[in-house]
Structures are given as structure tokens and as C-alpha cells.
Amino acid sequence: MVQNGLVTFVNQAALAHMGYTAGELLSRSFLEFIHPEDKESALQHYRELLEKKSPLYACPFRIYAKDGSVKWVETNSEIIEWEGKPATLHFLTDITPRKILEEELQRLMAEKSLILDSLTEMVAFLDRDMHVIWANKTASQSVGKSPESLFGAKCHEIWQGKNAPCPGCPVVRSMETGQVCAGEVTSPDGRFWRITATPVKDKEGKIIGAVEAALDISESKRYEEQLKFLSLHDSLTGLYNRAFFQEELRRLSGSREYPLTIMVADLDGLKLVNDTLGHAKGDELLQACADVLKTSLRRSDIIARIGGDEFAAILPKTGEKTGEDLARRIRSTVEAHNKEHPELPLHLSLGAATSRSAAESLEETFKKADDLMYRNKLLNRASARNQIVGHLLAALKEKDYITAGYAERLQELCLKTGEKLGLSPQQMADLALLVQTSDGQIPE
Numbered sequence: 005m006v007q008n009g010l011v012t013f014v015n016q017a018a019l020a021h022m023g024y025t026a027g028e029l030l031s032r033s034f035l036e037f038i039h040p041e042d043k044e045s046a047l048q049h050y051r052e053l054l055e056k057k058s059p060l061y062a063c064p065f066r067i068y069a070k071d072g073s074v075k076w077v078e079t080n081s082e083i084i085e086w087e088g089k090p091a092t093l094h095f096l097t098d099i100t101p102r103k104i105l106e107e108e109l110q111r112l113m114a115e116k117s118l119i120l121d122s123l124t125e126m127v128a129f130l131d132r133d134m135h136v137i138w139a140n141k142t143a144s145q146s147v148g149k150s151p152e153s154l155f156g157a158k159c160h161e162i163w164q165g166k167n168a169p170c171p172g173c174p175v176v177r178s179m180e181t182g183q184v185c186a187g188e189v190t191s192p193d194g195r196f197w198r199i200t201a202t203p204v205k206d207k208e209g210k211i212i213g214a215v216e217a218a219l220d221i222s223e224s225k226r227y228e229e230q231l232k233f234l235s236l237h238d239s240l241t242g243l244y245n246r247a248f249f250q251e252e253l254r255r256l257s258g259s260r261e262y263p264l265t266i267m268v269a270d271l272d273g274l275k276l277v278n279d280t281l282g283h284a285k286g287d288e289l290l291q292a293c294a295d296v297l298k299t300s301l302r303r304s305d306i307i308a309r310i311g312g313d314e315f316a317a318i319l320p321k322t323g324e325k326t327g328e329d330l331a332r333r334i335r336s337t338v339e340a341h342n343k344e345h346p347e348l349p350l351h352l353s354l355g356a357a358t359s360r361s362a363a364e365s366l367e368e369t370f371k372k373a374d375d376l377m378y379r380n381k382l383l384n385r386a387s388a389r390n391q392i393v394g395h396l397l398a399a400l401k402e403k404d405y406i407t408a409g410y411a412e413r414l415q416e417l418c419l420k421t422g423e424k425l426g427l428s429p430q431q432m433a434d435l436a437l438l439v440q441t442s443d444g445q446i447p448e
Contacts, residue, residue: 005084006034006050007091018096023070039066039074049081053092057083064099076103126197126218129204130175134158137213159216165192175201178214188221196225238309240287241294249308252318253366261320265327265358266370268377269297269334272351272384274313285348292350296341300334316370324358331356353381 005013014029022029022037029037038046042065049063059082066074077096084093117140120127126143128136136154144151147162159175160166169176174185178201186200197218204213236248244252256264271293278286290313297307297315306318319327331354342349355377359369415436422432 005086005091005093007086007089009033009035009050012086012091021069021075021096021098022067028070037067039068042066049079050092053081053083054090057090059083064103076100124219126216128154128159128216129213130159130216131213132179132211134160134169134175136162143218163191163218164189174199175214175216177201178203179211182211195220195222197221241291241309243294243297243315244306244308246308246310249306249310249316249318252306253370256318256320257366258362259320262362263321263323263358263360264366264369265319265322265324265330265356266366266373267317267319267327267331267354267356268370268373269293269315269317269355270353270377270381271313271315272353272381277348289348289350292341292345292348293352296334296337296350296352300337301330316373322358323360324356327356327358351384353377353384355380 005011010031011029011034012031014024014026019026019029034050035043035047046063046065049060049065053060059080061080062078063081064076064078066076069075076099078099079094079096081092081094084091121141123140123142126140126146128139128143131137136157136159139151139154141151144154147154154162160169160173164170170189172187173189174187177183177187178185182203182205184200184202186198189197189199191197198221200217201214202217203211204215206212236244238245271289274286274289277289290309293315294307294309297317301307301317301319304320305322306320308316310316319330322330334352334354338350338352355373355375357369357372357376359366418435418438419432422435427435
């Protein structure tokens with residue numbers, strides 16, 4: 005009991021708890037026995053009790069025992085009249101063990117938060133109704149809020165902006181099956197998330213919620229898509245590659261896409277361009293060829309680069325007549341391209357063959373188209389070669405690799421030497437071509 009701020013009565017239980025005698029406590033200020041950090045709150049409690057003149061409950065503070073140890077107590081207090089004057093009566097309960105447990109729990113919670121907040125995954129504990137009970141910092145930062153502000157909100161409302169869980173939600177499945185469930189979801193901002201949900205059970209084994217861990221896999225998903233694209237496409241032209249082309253032949257062999265035409269195109273003179281102007285120019289030529297094919301053919305057609313200078317296209321539901329029309333369109337597009345780019349013209353050899361029904365093998369049709377392409381290549385070889393050489397000579401002169409006078413003298417000398425050596429007409433023609441494309445390294 006305290007009156008005018010002084011201890012006026014102490015029972016035996018209090019004396020035993022603190023280790024003092026009655027004489028050591030009585031007539032001394034009660035604040036002398038209270039921990040310095042708690043004196044202000046204890047004094048406030050005392051003043052409030054006197055002012056309100058009504059009981060106050062559960063006020064915790066620390067006191068010093070006689071041996072110097074610190075003990076936590078909780079007081080339930082009321083005001084009484086003692087010898088005609090107001091006094092306060094305090095019933096103290098030792099809560100030291102409880103406080104030790106609370107402090108340990110707080111420490112563990114702080115450690116848990118420190119660990120979970122350091123994770124790059126979003127981690128949240130959800131109840132059976134999908135309400136957020138706890139969330140780590142990553143989860144809250146993903147929506148620009150504090151962890152505390154997420155409490156009570158529903159998972160799908162926060163991250164998906166929906167009134168109901170996502171179809172096939174791993175968290176819902178986990179709470180329904182009692183098993184760890186995983187899956188992928190896409191958020192409204194286009195990000196991809198890998199979700200792992202673990203059910204949480206009470207002592208009786210009843211599922212009370214689930215822990216959801218979500219990892220942003222958008223970057224790896226993009227890499228996967230890129231790898232998938234590269235596995236099916238030619239990296240230079242963006243067209244499908246030979247592997248995809250062959251797979252489509254197998255897939256379409258038993259389809260209803262007949263009649264089906266296969267077209268093969270060969271880029272003439274690519275090696276010559278690579279050897280004289282460099283592979284960068286050769287790549288430009290390949291890209292131009294791909295653009296011509298994409299411009300000339302339809303969206304439903306499957307265009308692929310199946311070799312270094314060879315292209316092919318599968319034309320579903322296309323008969324011979326339509327195939328011929330498309331071939332003419334390609335040649336027309338090539339002509340238009342060459343008018344715009346006379347410095348590096350395109351020359352294509354084309355072949356096309358048609359399967360009228362599934363009874364005709366698409367592999368055989370492909371071989372027919374390839375054979376027809378080579379026939380066309382042989383037919384146009386001389387004119388295409390001469391045109392390409394002419395353009396290359398013009399390009400070489402512009403780059404000052406040779407001078408016209410020097411080339412003529414060198415050609416004349418080499419041809420005379422060839423005659424004396426008895427070279428055949430074909431060998432003489434090859435020698436002349438060598439001189440025309442020489443960079444001046446053949447000695448006089």
C-alpha cells in the first residue's frame with residue numbers, strides 16, 4: 005500500500021518476493037524500488053489512479069529485489085481510504101517467467117523476420133479464407149505497401165486484383181489436399197511467378213492455412229522463350245530452322261492440309277559474295293532473301309532456312325497453280341528489290357512440287373522441289389554468275405581494290421600464259437574470272 009508516495013504497508017508475500025524486511029521498505033518512496041526505465045510509467049499509473057479514483061489493471065513494470073536482481077511484476081490497483089486519507093492498494097503478480105518467454109518469442113520473431121525478409125521470394129501466411137496473416141518485406145514491396153498493411157487482405161485481391169483465387173491456385177490446392185503444391189501464375193503486370201504452397205496444421209492435424217512462397221521467374225521465363233525460339237529458328241534471318249521444317253513435314257504428312265506445295269529456293273552467288281566482299285555482306289544478302297520470301301508468301305506458309313544458302317517453304321492447301329503464282333510473286337519481288345538495291349542484287353533459283361493427297365510422301369515432294377530448284381539453278385547459272393561478277397567488279401573498283409588498267413594488263417598476261425600452257429577453254433574462263441576478282445596479289 006502506498007500513501008503520499010510512500011510505502012505504508014507490505015504483506016509477507018511481497019517481502020519474501022523482494023527479499024526485504026518490513027523495516028527496509030516502510031516509509032520509503034515506492035519509486036526507489038522501481039527500475040529507472042519504468043519509473044515514469046509507474047508514476048503515471050499512480051497519478052491516474054488517484055485522479056480517476058477507479059481500479060486500474062495489468063500495469064507491468066520492473067522492480068529491484070534486495071539482492072540486486074530485476075523482477076517483472078504486474079499490478080492491479082485500486083484506491084482506498086487509509087486512516088482518513090486516500091491511499092493506493094497494489095496487488096503485485098510476479099510475471100518474470102512470462103516476460104522471459106515473451107522476450108524470447110520476440111527475439112525469435114525478430115530472427116524469423118530478419119531471415120524471411122532477406123529472401124528474394126515473397127513469403128506469406130494465409131488462412132483458410134486466403135486472408136494474409138503475415139507477409140515478409142519482399143511480398144509487401146511488390147505492391148508498394150508495408151507488411152502490416154497487408155494483414156487481413158485477401159491474397160488474390162492484393163496481387164491479382166481479382167475477386168476470386170486464380171484457376172488452379174497452388175495455395176487453394178494445398179489447403180484442399182493437405183499436400184505441398186506448386187504452379188506458375190502470371191500477374192496483371194505481365195510478370196511470371198512460381199508459387200509453392202505448404203499447408204499449415206494445428207495440433208489436431210486440421211489445416212488452418214498455408215504458407216505461400218512466390219518467386220519472380222520473369223527473367224528466366226524470357227530466357228526460356230528465347231532458347232525455345234532459337235531452338236526452332238535461324239538466328240540470322242528469324243525464319244524457322246531445318247529441324248522445325250523437318251518436324252512440320254512429319255506433322256503435316258497425315259493432316260488435312262492437302263493439296264500441299266513445297267518450295268525450295270537457293271541464293272545464288274553467296275559464296276562469291278562472302279569471299280570477295282566479306283561475310284557481313286553475305287549476311288545482308290541472306291536477310292534480304294528472307295525478307296523477300298516473307299513479303300511474297302502468306303502468313304499461313306511455313307518458311308525456313310534449311311542450309312547456308314538454301315531456303316524452303318511449306319504451303320498448306322496450295323495446289324500447283326497457286327504454287328506457280330507464288331513463285332512468280334517471289335521473282336517479281338526479287339526484281340523490285342534489285343531495282344532498289346542495285347549495289348547488292350539478289351539472284352534466286354526456285355523449285356516447287358505439290359502433294360495432292362497424303363498418299364504422296366512429303367519427303368519425296370521435298371526432294372522433287374529440290375531437284376527442280378537445281379535444274380533452275382543450272383539453267384540460270386551462267387547469266388546469274390555473270391551478273392553477280394559484274395556487280396562485284398563494280399563494288400571492288402569503288403573500294404580501290406584494283407584499278408581498271410592494272411586488271412586489263414594482268415588479264416592479258418595471264419591469258420597469254422594460259423595459251424602457252426595449253427589450258428582448256430573452261431580453264432581459260434576460270435583464269436579470266438580469277439584475274440577479274442583478284443585483289444592484285446597475282447605477280448606480273
